[in-house]
Amino acid sequence: MTMTLVFGGLILLLLTGMPIFAALGLAATAILLIFEGGIGSVADTIFAHLNKSILMAIPLFVFMAQVMMRAKVIDDLYDMAHTVVGHIRGGLGVATVLSCTIFAAISGSSVATALSIGSSAIPQMKRFGYPERGALGVIAAGGTLGILIPPSGPMILYAIVSEVSIGALFLAGIAPGLLMALIFSIYCLADARRNRLTETPDWAGWRKVATAFRRSFWAVMAPPVVMGGIYLGVFTATEAAAAGSLYALLVATLVYRNFGLRDLWICAWSSMRTSMMVFMIIAAAAMFGHAITIIRLPYGVTEAVAAMGLGPFSFILIVMAMIFVMGMFFESISIILITTPILLPTMIALDIDLVWYGVLLMINLELAMITPPVGMNLFVIKGITDAPLSEVVRGAAPYVILMVGGLALLLAAPGLATWLPRSAGFG
Amino acid sequence: VETMRCSHQLPPAHHIAKVVDRWAAAVEEYSDGEIDVQVFGADSLVGARENIVAVAKGDIECAFSLNFQWGKTLPIMNVTIAPYAFADLDIWRHWHESEAAAYLEEKLLEKGVKNVVWMFQTNTSVFTSNGDFLLAPDDFKGVKIRGLVPSFDAGLAALGATTVTMPGSEVYQALATGVVDAGITDVAAAVSRKYFEVQDHFVVTPVLSAYLHGYLNPAFYDGLSDNAKAALEKAKADAGVWAVEASIEAAAAAPDELRAKGVEVHIATDAENAALEAVMRPAFDEAFGDSEEAAKLIELVGKL
Amino acid sequence: MAQHNKREAAAAASFLSRRIVAPLTWLGGAISTLLILGAFGLIVAAVVRRYVFSAPIRFTDEVAGWALVAAIMFGAAEAYRQGDHISIDLVTARLPDKARRAMGVFSDLSVLAFAIAIGRSAWDAVTFARGFGMYTTGHIVMETWILQTPLIAGATLLGLAAMTKLAERFTGRRAP
Numbered sequence: 001m002t003m004t005l006v007f008g009g010l011i012l013l014l015l016t017g018m019p020i021f022a023a024l025g026l027a028a029t030a031i032l033l034i035f036e037g038g039i040g041s042v043a044d045t046i047f048a049h050l051n052k053s054i055l056m057a058i059p060l061f062v063f064m065a066q067v068m069m070r071a072k073v074i075d076d077l078y079d080m081a082h083t084v085v086g087h088i089r090g091g092l093g094v095a096t097v098l099s100c101t102i103f104a105a106i107s108g109s110s111v112a113t114a115l116s117i118g119s120s121a122i123p124q125m126k127r128f129g130y131p132e133r134g135a136l137g138v139i140a141a142g143g144t145l146g147i148l149i150p151p152s153g154p155m156i157l158y159a160i161v162s163e164v165s166i167g168a169l170f171l172a173g174i175a176p177g178l179l180m181a182l183i184f185s186i187y188c189l190a191d192a193r194r195n196r197l198t199e200t201p202d203w204a205g206w207r208k209v210a211t212a213f214r215r216s217f218w219a220v221m222a223p224p225v226v227m228g229g230i231y232l233g234v235f236t237a238t239e240a241a242a243a244g245s246l247y248a249l250l251v252a253t254l255v256y257r258n259f260g261l262r263d264l265w266i267c268a269w270s271s272m273r274t275s276m277m278v279f280m281i282i283a284a285a286a287m288f289g290h291a292i293t294i295i296r297l298p299y300g301v302t303e304a305v306a307a308m309g310l311g312p313f314s315f316i317l318i319v320m321a322m323i324f325v326m327g328m329f330f331e332s333i334s335i336i337l338i339t340t341p342i343l344l345p346t347m348i349a350l351d352i353d354l355v356w357y358g359v360l361l362m363i364n365l366e367l368a369m370i371t372p373p374v375g376m377n378l379f380v381i382k383g384i385t386d387a388p389l390s391e392v393v394r395g396a397a398p399y400v401i402l403m404v405g406g407l408a409l410l411l412a413a414p415g416l417a418t419w420l421p422r423s424a425g426f427g
Numbered sequence: 428v429e430t431m432r433c434s435h436q437l438p439p440a441h442h443i444a445k446v447v448d449r450w451a452a453a454v455e456e457y458s459d460g461e462i463d464v465q466v467f468g469a470d471s472l473v474g475a476r477e478n479i480v481a482v483a484k485g486d487i488e489c490a491f492s493l494n495f496q497w498g499k500t501l502p503i504m505n506v507t508i509a510p511y512a513f514a515d516l517d518i519w520r521h522w523h524e525s526e527a528a529a530y531l532e533e534k535l536l537e538k539g540v541k542n543v544v545w546m547f548q549t550n551t552s553v554f555t556s557n558g559d560f561l562l563a564p565d566d567f568k569g570v571k572i573r574g575l576v577p578s579f580d581a582g583l584a585a586l587g588a589t590t591v592t593m594p595g596s597e598v599y600q601a602l603a604t605g606v607v608d609a610g611i612t613d614v615a616a617a618v619s620r621k622y623f624e625v626q627d628h629f630v631v632t633p634v635l636s637a638y639l640h641g642y643l644n645p646a647f648y649d650g651l652s653d654n655a656k657a658a659l660e661k662a663k664a665d666a667g668v669w670a671v672e673a674s675i676e677a678a679a680a681a682p683d684e685l686r687a688k689g690v691e692v693h694i695a696t697d698a699e700n701a702a703l704e705a706v707m708r709p710a711f712d713e714a715f716g717d718s719e720e721a722a723k724l725i726e727l728v729g730k731l
Numbered sequence: 732m733a734q735h736n737k738r739e740a741a742a743a744a745s746f747l748s749r750r751i752v753a754p755l756t757w758l759g760g761a762i763s764t765l766l767i768l769g770a771f772g773l774i775v776a777a778v779v780r781r782y783v784f785s786a787p788i789r790f791t792d793e794v795a796g797w798a799l800v801a802a803i804m805f806g807a808a809e810a811y812r813q814g815d816h817i818s819i820d821l822v823t824a825r826l827p828d829k830a831r832r833a834m835g836v837f838s839d840l841s842v843l844a845f846a847i848a849i850g851r852s853a854w855d856a857v858t859f860a861r862g863f864g865m866y867t868t869g870h871i872v873m874e875t876w877i878l879q880t881p882l883i884a885g886a887t888l889l890g891l892a893a894m895t896k897l898a899e900r901f902t903g904r905r906a907p
């Protein structure tokens with residue numbers, strides 16, 4: 001009953017067209033006033049959730065993208081992509097999925113991935129005549145790979161709560177992550193072919209490809225610099241965002257030589273504006289999460305599922321369905337912290353591989369980011385493009401189905417996740 | 428029925444998180460169901476840094492904090508992290524009924540929280556590293572190590588190590604890639620947090636003592652019946668003992684579990700510990716600062 | 732006469748918006764931008780110090796977290812005033828003008844209520860932490876209430892921005 005009221009109320013507030021942060025915040029305030037008689041905890045909750053240096057990576061990655069865009073470094077990169085794959089229908093979509101995959105190997109966050117790739121790629125995809133809805137969808141979905149392909153913030157959180165190996169979980173995410181990227185790519189190709197939407201020029205020839213490569217050298221070098229820094233142990237994830245921004249600034253001022261102090265301010269200003277709207281939703285989602293946690297709303301459901309006395313496979317199936325529904329409303333951190341401790345004893349009793357479950361959970365959390373009404377990546381894409389949210393939701397819808405398919409595949413073949421960590425010697 | 432929501436920061440499988448659950452069940456049982464204890468672990472309700480204020484303010488009724496969380500807010504809570512000062516387990520076995528504990532509880536109440544349980548968590552830490560043991564003071568020279576709290580880091584700096592601060596969630600990745608060379612952690616946590624996957628040399632040493640303690644909002648406590656207060660008192664005595672047992676068990680099992688993972692483990696000898704203490708202790712004392720309160724507490728601990 | 736009053740009110744609202752609230756929220760945005768750039772500089776400096784001089788800056792992590800909270804609070808109102816904040820337009824886009832206007836008023840009122848809730852709660856949190864004497868535990872030891880004051884400033888800015896939007900709706904002048 002309470003559950004229907006809370007979620008029904010939230011949906012109604014969201015549909016009035018008020019900013020999403022206000023809807024989440026008001027729903028939280030109402031719950032706290034009714035059940036707790038006061039909103040004293042709101043400020044502390046917001047402060048606690050935003051006071052994290054790791055989150056500084058979000059505005060910094062956006063800043064990096066802004067600098068590369070303003071200095072036209074990105075243009076060269078997309079010219080190159082267009083020269084190489086432009087003659088293939090949907091090739092640009094595949095190139096974007098590839099960018100998301102590479103960025104996912106740098107960043108541990110899906111929001112950072114969607115924000116950075118989206119803000120630079122969407123205008124470019126439009127420039128080359130890629131259909132808008134397709135562009136919105138592929139980046140909303142491609143961005144979610146950020147938490148499935150290591151490093152991954154949510155994986156670390158799940159690993160700490162469930163005490164599984166972080167290393168094993170990271171390894172386990174690689175194959176499913178690449179598989180999802182492959183599925184997305186195939187879909188891009190099939191969809192473009194089916195709709196005959198893109199004009200396809202002829203193959204540009206090796207000489208043009210070589211020229212395009214030379215021109216895009218500095219843009220192409222950005223991921224290896226940042227990734228190399230992370231994997232060789234030079235920077236942490238947040239430092240990588242700063243290092244990437246520094247690299248972009250150096251390329252813009254020293255190589256492209258079209259970047260002054262005024263450009264610096266404009267880029268910083270727009271990354272401020274872009275990240276603020278995301279952070280306000282993060283803050284309000286934290287309030288909402290706190291409010292429903294303190295009244296133990298999700299606990300009842302999770303405990304009921306844990307107590308159903310099911311076999312391993314049907315148990316996982318019900319849990320996945322439950323998390324899918326939760327994912328429509330909550331952000332990933334709350335879902336991990338609320339469900340994992342309650343489900344853990346049952347999973348251990350049923351002898352369910354916790355690494356496998358962790359990867360299933362991650363894919364489900366990826367889904368949560370692109371399912372309405374509350375989906376962070378949907379909001380991010382809507383925020384950077386000004387497209388109607390309904391358009392973003394429609395663009396992402398096919399990917400919801402593809403990801404559910406990926407989830408089913410991994411349910412049927414756990415080896416996809418567990419093979420790599422096992423062969424690397426993890427239990 | 429009084430609902431008592433308790434927040435803490437430990438993951439559910441941590442040996443002390445299990446003691447918290449056991450304590451919660453005991454409180455419910457001893458109070459004949461008068462108190463309904465709802466435990467929210469792993470920072471799921473209130474963050475580790477916000478627990479103290481949340482309880483003092485009355486947002487929630489109860490929380491558990493590690494002594495580190497008190498910092499300058501109530502510095503004497505951190506006396507136990509003085510390098511090698513609290514290695515004797517008998518101190519902890521009798522802690523809950525000691526004058527020292529009573530003294531701290533008085534200070535906590537003055538500050539604004541009513542302490543209801545002490546849970547000794549560890550006096551066994553590990554220095555983790557790759558390639559070589561961190562054993563003698565010289566081994567620490569130039570090593571980048573993830574620090575703990577400023578006063579303890581002063582001791583590490585005196586050894587010649589460079590301390591690096593980063594959020595707990597980034598430590599694993601930082602050790603894996605080499606952003607930091609070494610770590611210091613509770614020996615059981617070295618197992619549960621999988622440090623053995625990314626480090627291969629572990630020195631087990633009683634360098635610092637840490638405890639978790641549970642406290643209530645004073646107004647909430649005052650509103651409880653005598654029966655409920657007596658139940659809390661009884662649960663406090665029991666849980667104090669359970670925590671020592673659980674910690675001894677976890678610390679005893681951990682070195683072998685680490686060895687089973689194929690890493691090198693060395694249990695530091697008394698002489699090795701003394702050598703580290705000689706360098707770390709003066710630096711710690713200077714950074715910690717003397718206070719009458721700390722002196723009084725140490726004197727009371729001496730009586731144990 | 733009524734026409735005249737309405738025009739006057741519109742002029743007043745427009746003056747309030749252009750001359751007072753807009754510069755204030757812009758200033759908030761500028762502070763936010765500078766905080767992000769500052770954190771960027773600090774993180775770069777920390778990496779350089781760690782590798783080139785083997786002398787890491789110990790407080791980077793803490794300061795970056797605090798700077799982020801302050802940046803978000805100072806910047807939120809400017810983003811809101813510029814219409815950056817994301818909302819769900821599935822229903823409102825299909826409504827007739829009058830209903831859409833009513834929804835707009837409701838939306839502004841909600842943002843105002845949200846700002847009041849945060850501001851009120853932040854005020855309580857700050858005064859409580861101050862009386863309690865709560866300190867941070869890292870390498871910079873500071874009373875926590877100082878770090879929470881940006882929440883009050885941010886809520887005030889957001890509330891002001893919501894009020895001017897509301898005033899503009901009633902006087903018929905849209906926010907820029």
Ligand code: NA
Binds near residue numbers: 104108146147148152
């Ligand atoms: Na990632």
Ligand code: NA
Binds near residue numbers: 370
């Ligand atoms: Na969702």
